Amino acid sequence: MGGGLDQRASGKVTVTITSTPRTVSQYFPWVAASISVAVLIGVHAFSALGTVLPIYWEDEAGYLANAQVLAGVGTPPDLRGQPYYIGWSLLLVPAWWISQDARIVYEFAVALSAALGVVVGALLTVVGRRLGLSLPWAIVAGATIAASPSRAVFSSFGLAETLLVLCVVAALLSALHYSASRSGRAAASLATFSALAFATHGRAIPLVIATGILLAWNLRFRGTRAASVGGLVVLLVVSIGSFMLYRSVTGQLYGESAARESIGISRILTPELLPTLWSAVGQAWYVHFAWLGLATLGVVLLVRQVREEWRSRVPAWAAWYALAFTGAAVISVTFISGPFERGSARLDILSYGRYLEPYVIPLAMLGLVLVLRGVTSRIVLYLLAGSGLLAAVWYFTTWRSQPAEGNAWWAPINVGGMLQYPWESSQRLVGSPWFFGALVAGVALVLLLVLRRRVIAWVLVVLVFFVASAVRIEDYRIRPFASAWNQSFTMVGMIRTTPELSRHAIAFDLARMEEFGDIASRNAYQLLLAPQEVVLWNSEEAPTAPADLVIARADWPLADRFGAVKVADDLGPLFSNSLWVLPGDTREQLEEAGLLE
Secondary structure (H helix, E strand, O other), X not given: OEEEEEEOOOOOEEEEEEOOOOOHHHHHHHHHHHHHHHHHHHHHHHHHOOOOOOOOOOHHHHHHHHHHHHHOOOOOOOOOOOOOOOHHHHHHHHHHHXXXXXXXXHHHHHHHHHHHHHHHHHHHHHHHHHOOOOHHHHHHHHHHHHOOHHHHHHHHOOOOHHHHHHHHHHHHHHHHHHHHHOOHHHHHHHHHHHHHHHHHOHHHHHHHHHHHHHHHHHHHOHHHHHHHHHHXXXXXXXXXXXXXXXXXXXXXXXXXXXXXXXXXXXXHHOOOHHHHHHHHHHHHHHHHHHOOOHHHHHHHHHHHHHHHHHHHOOOOHHHHHHHHHHHHHHHHHHHHHHHHHOOOOEOHHHHOOOOOHHHHHHHHHHHHHHHHHXXXXXXXXXXXXXXXXXXXXXXXXXXXXXXXXXXXXXXHHHHHHHOOOOOXXXXXXXXXXXXXXXXXXXXXXXXXXXXXXXXXXXXXXXXXXXXXHHHHHHHHHHHHHHHHHHOXXXXXXXXXXXXXXXXXXXXXXXXXXXXXXXXXXXXXXXHHHOOOOEEEEOOOOOOOOOOOEEEEEOOOOOHHHHOOEEEEEOOOOOOOEEEEEOOOHHHHHHHHOOOOO
C-alpha cells in the first residue's frame, strides 16, 4: 500500500490511501518457489506410496535388523550379506518399540526417507542463500535438486542414502558457517554432521578425514585453537563411538562375515589399472550426464573458490569439500572396479552412480547457484565440448569393456538418475539409456547457452524435467519391479495371526537355497516373523530339526523322512517355500484346530 497527500481548499491536509500496483514479475519468484515446494513434497510422497516390503533383502534387511537389535526385540537374526552401518537404523528403533512388526517398521522407514528427502531440499535452500541467491530462487534451486530422479527414487525404499545425503549437505552448511566464523559452535556442528555421515555409511569416511584436516589446520592459530580442539574431540568421540556400536550390533547379525571394510581397503591399495580406468570413466559419465551438466558446473564453482582459498592461504569450505569429494571418488571408483575385474555382465556398473551421488548432490546445487548467478557462454561451450569428449572416451573404454557373453542385469537404485530412459535395448548403444542420457544432457546445455540471459526459464525447465522423470520412474520402473516382491512371503501373515503357529519356534531349512537362486527368504522370514524365534537349520547336514514347524522348499525331498505334513504354501511368484509340521504336540494342536487337511 502507498500513501498520497491531497491539499484541500480549506487548508487541511488529509492522507489518501492508494494501492501500489504490483507486476506479475514481482510475484513470480514467490509463486515459483511455492509451486516448487509443493512439487517437491508431492514427488517424494508419490514415490513412497505403494511400498510394502523390502526388495533388497540384504541391504534393507541389514538396516531393519540393526534397529531390531538396538531395540532389544526378539532374538538377533542370522543374516546373509555384508553388514550395514547403524546411523539410519537408530532412527528406526522407536518403530520397533511401538509395533514389533517388521512390515510396519519398514513402512515407517520409507515414510521417514520421503520426509527426509524434503528436508534435504530445505537444507539445500540454505546453501543457496549462503552462496548469494535470493530466498525464492534458493528455494526453487533446492527443490529442483531434491526432486531429481536420483533423490526421489530413494523414497521408494527403506535405505540409508537419503539420511546420508542429508548429513553431507548439513556438513557442507556447517563448513560454510565455520569458514565465516571459525566459532566453537560451527566447529562442533561440522564435526557432528561429518561423524553422523560416517555413522550412516562407511563411504563417508573421507568427510571425517577432510573435517579432521581442516580443524587440525586451524590449531595453528591462537584464535581458533579452542574451537578446533572441541571440534576434533566431537569428531573422534562420535566417529569412534558409532563405529564401535556398529561392530557390536553387526557382530550379532553376521558373525565373522563382516568384511566390508577390509574389502574396500584391499581394493584401494591394490587396484587393477584398466578396471579402475573403466570404473572412473563410467562414474564420470554418470556425474556429468545424469545431472545434465549441473554437477560439472558445480565443480567449476568449487575450483574457483579453492583457487581463492589457495591465494589467501586460508583453507575453508571449498578445499574441505574438494578433499572429501576426491576421497569419496577414490573409494567409489576402486570399489566398483571389482565387478569389472570379474568380468561381470552387470549393466549398471557401466555408469554407476549410487556410491558417489551423496557427494554429487551438493555439487549439483553449486552448479545451479552458478547458473542463477550468471554463467558465461564460454563455460557452457567448454562443457558441450567436454560432453562430446567424455561420451567418446566412455564409448571406447567402459562400454567396450563389457563381456560379450553373459546374462546382463542391472539394479535400479545404482543408476537412479537414468531410470527414465529405456533400458530394454541397453545392450545396443543407439536407443540405450546412455544414448538418451547423453542426448538429453547435450540438449539441456545447448538450451542453457540459448537462455543464458534468461536462466530462470532454464532452471524451471530442469525442474519440470526432473519431476516428470521421477514420476515416470516410479510408474514405469519401480512399481512394476516391486510388484512381485510385494506379493511374496504370504505365509507370514497367516503365521503371525494364528495362535497355534505364532507361539512356537520355527526352523528355517537352508538346504537347496542356492539351487533355487533364493538369497532373500533366509533374511525375510527371520525379520518378518520377529520377535518369534526362527532357527536356521540345514536338513541335509543335521539329522534332527530344532523345531516342530519348518519352513522349507515346496517340494521338500526330506518331508517323508521326517514325517512332515505341509501346512501352507508361500503363494508369492518369486520363491518356492512352504510351512511344514513334524510329528509331535504341535502337529496334534494344528489337527485339533483344523489347520491340516
